Amino acid sequence: MLNIKEDIGINKKPEQQKNIIYIENLDKVITEDFLFHQFKQFGDISIIKLKRDKYNNISSGQALITFSDAESAEKARQTLDNQKLINNIIKVKPYVNLNEAEKNANIYMKNLPKNVKVEELEQEFQKYGNILSIDVRKDSKGNCLNYGYIQFQKKDDAQLFLEQMQKNSFNYQGNEIHFELFKSSQERIKELNELFLRGFSHPLPDNAIQDDKIITAIEFGWQMVIKDYFIKQQDHQIQDCFVKIDKNTRQPWTIIKFEFSDQAKFHFNICENQRSHPCVQSNIFYVIELIQKCDIAQSNFSDMKLTIQEIVSIYQSLANNKFDIFSGISDNFFFNLKQNQQQSIDERQLYFQNINNYVNEYDIQSFLQQFGNVISVTMKQSTKPYQQLQDCIVLYQTFNDAKCALSQIYDRKYSQNVNHIFKYGIIKISIYLGKNLRQEFKQVKKQRQRLVYNSMIKQEPNILLFQPQQPLIQKQYNNKQPINNTQMLISKYSTIEIIKAQMDNFLGLSDSDQRNILGALLFYQVVKVVKNQNITRQIVGMLIEPSQFPIQDIIELFDNDADLQEYIQEGLELIKDNQKRNN
16 A cells, blocks of 8 residues: 655665655645656555645645665656656655765766766766765756766765775766765855856847836846856756846846856856857847747746747847847956955955046046956045045956056056056055955954064164154254254144145155154153153154054054054053063
């Protein structure tokens, strides 16, 4: 008698589990009786278990079927995997009892031939250990894809298998098969298995972007083009593809999800080398052919409320106007591995600082375009407005373009343009960091930028031993009074507001004069806290020490009281520790 309730596979030995199949994506209306009548053609069935929600008893779309023998189970799997059952395309897999299998015992294999036979692979691989299942994936037409999975019972056997495959390549039906440890979807997400492409064709006409039906038809067409390309690529099948038209740029963008990160990286490198990708290079007449062969009801666009005839009519209208949206030609094609933008570093994105205030976006674009294709330039005022400078973020199309720009600008091969773009010709370019990474960098910089107590502070009246109202550097000629140029400068720049208002002139002073002036201003800030002029001189000396703090960082202390207070406390501790050592 057929048992439809008994749990199956839990207490069976591994070799007995080959007569069990696992089914996914079943329509919710399917019952055990329906499954029995559909699968009995392949052999005697002893148990069917349809998984249900424990709260409402509704089918979860998964089932286990136990046949009396392994041959019947394998025949059912090969026949119905990726086939439509009522409304859904179902997945039929060998059953693997994960209670029997150790973690890290599942192997991913790729580059399989079209006529692969599971029994031949099993016969070859079983010498490395007990195999619970071998699963070769198929497409919707039942054709074997080029990848699959080997589930060993023990991870040590799987590891031994991988080691042997690395030492001695495995060739099967003329193909060299590649193996690696299977990774979960969460692990694959972390490894960036999604390729992002943007701006890969001409912008749509203004009148077309206002018509939602045209937008939907073009998005559907692009999805067909991309999927068609990868169906023909046996080595790299994609899991999903999503296409949208950006209504601002009037150009399409897509996210293509691969099975593994190395596949996404492979196609990323194609974009880097070709400045395009073959999957977005087609023509409108070929797309019309694809659409006419398509079954919209089985696609992800079944709810778009357009018929095939309407879609074809839209394409023909565009073609009559000599506009081919599917040509894949664009000057601002951009590509990336999809990731958390705040946590990522894209070496094509450069951050330019110290830009003269009179320089505009066109000047920057013209200057930088000579090194490579510039996708975008974003100008913004410096976060320190008293400098009267600008910053800008520049995105190059490829890594080579960005590297070329960095190399040649710093080599000063274009010195005349450099002096026009950068204040005083001082070049400041870096890789642009995301928001979170900028905060992390700031924290690291602060940790490194600690005060240092100089043991020579009592013996030598240098820049570390600061006296208010006195220059730190004095010159004497014969018995005349010292020429006190620094004192004059301290009087001239008597407040931080004056320095900010006259920043150009201030930065034109020598480094020692700048530090003396800032030290005089800091003295009055620090002494309010310390209440001791001698200790204040020592702390200020540490703050204006050239080896520790650049001029710009000292200026920023006047706008960040919390940092200044922290440095004061740190200075007090250093002085206290030094006194203990000397006593």
